[in-house]
Amino acid sequence: QVQLQESGPGLVKPSQTLSLTCTVSGGSISSGGYYWSWIRQHPGKGLEWIGYIYYSGSTYYNPSLKSRVTISVDTSKNQFSLKLSSVTAADTAVYYCARDQQGGSGFDYWGQGTLVTVSS
Amino acid sequence: QSVLTQPPSVSAAPGQKVTISCSGSSSNIGNNYVSWYQQLPGTAPKLLIYDNNKRPSGIPDRFSGSKSGTSATLGITGLQTGDEADYYCGTWDSSLRRVFGGGTKLTVL
Numbered sequence: 001q002v003q004l005q006e007s008g009p010g011l012v013k014p015s016q017t018l019s020l021t022c023t024v025s026g027g028s029i030s031s032g033g034y035y036w037s038w039i040r041q042h043p044g045k046g047l048e049w050i051g052y053i054y055y056s057g058s059t060y061y062n063p064s065l066k067s068r069v070t071i072s073v074d075t076s077k078n079q080f081s082l083k084l085s086s087v088t089a090a091d092t093a094v095y096y097c098a099r100d101q102q103g104g105s106g107f108d109y110w111g112q113g114t115l116v117t118v119s120s
Numbered sequence: 121q122s123v124l125t126q127p128p129s130v131s132a133a134p135g136q137k138v139t140i141s142c143s144g145s146s147s148n149i150g151n152n153y154v155s156w157y158q159q160l161p162g163t164a165p166k167l168l169i170y171d172n173n174k175r176p177s178g179i180p181d182r183f184s185g186s187k188s189g190t191s192a193t194l195g196i197t198g199l200q201t202g203d204e205a206d207y208y209c210g211t212w213d214s215s216l217r218r219v220f221g222g223g224t225k226l227t228v229l
Binding site: 060103 | 152155165167169171176212216217
């Protein structure tokens with residue numbers, strides 16, 4: 001059974017960089033066939049896709065966040081990471097990592113989510 | 121403003137059937153698979169339907185999905201109080217961006 005777990009600071013100061021890591025267990029990121037995504041949910045709001053990475057390192061980001069987002073992968077640790085720069089209070093949200101099936105068949109595994117608050 | 125349009129809320133009595141609609145365009149739903157997610161309070165979303173109408177292992181057949189043109193529908197029969205949750209549709213668009221609906225809150229009266 002594939003499991004994903006987010007980790008990182010729960011509090012980030014405005015203008016700083018938000019950094020989160022997703023550790024994958026029960027399956028290898030390097031096996032291919034999946035995109036590894038970050039998705040966020042503002043308090044009381046809907047889901048917003050941030051971007052994804054393939055095991056090869058190729059990425060695709062939501063155009064609305066592209067200038068501030070970097071997603072990277074460390075296949076040796078079976079992890080992928082999110083960096084979001086120049087954060088503001090509007091970036092306060094629950095951040096999820098998820099596995100995205102190639103062919104567009106949806107996000108079949110999700111992490112439990114981690115709340116990141118942007119505040120001084 | 122979400123790319124896909126869902127009703128904010130729906131309600132029905134236990135044992136009844138409910139449908140949730142998801143409207144998009146030819147650049148998203150019209151040419152791509154739709155998936156549906158259930159988000160119980162305080163938990164991560166869970167995949168309910170993929171490829172428009174397929175259920176992952178473990179999802180009861182009370183949940184069904186369909187797609188016609190640029191719209192999709194999630195159906196839930198035999199409603200239970202445990203089905204109270206937020207439901208989201210999702211797909212991707214012509215620019216390969218993943219998009220979601222705004223979510224629908226299901227109340228089982």
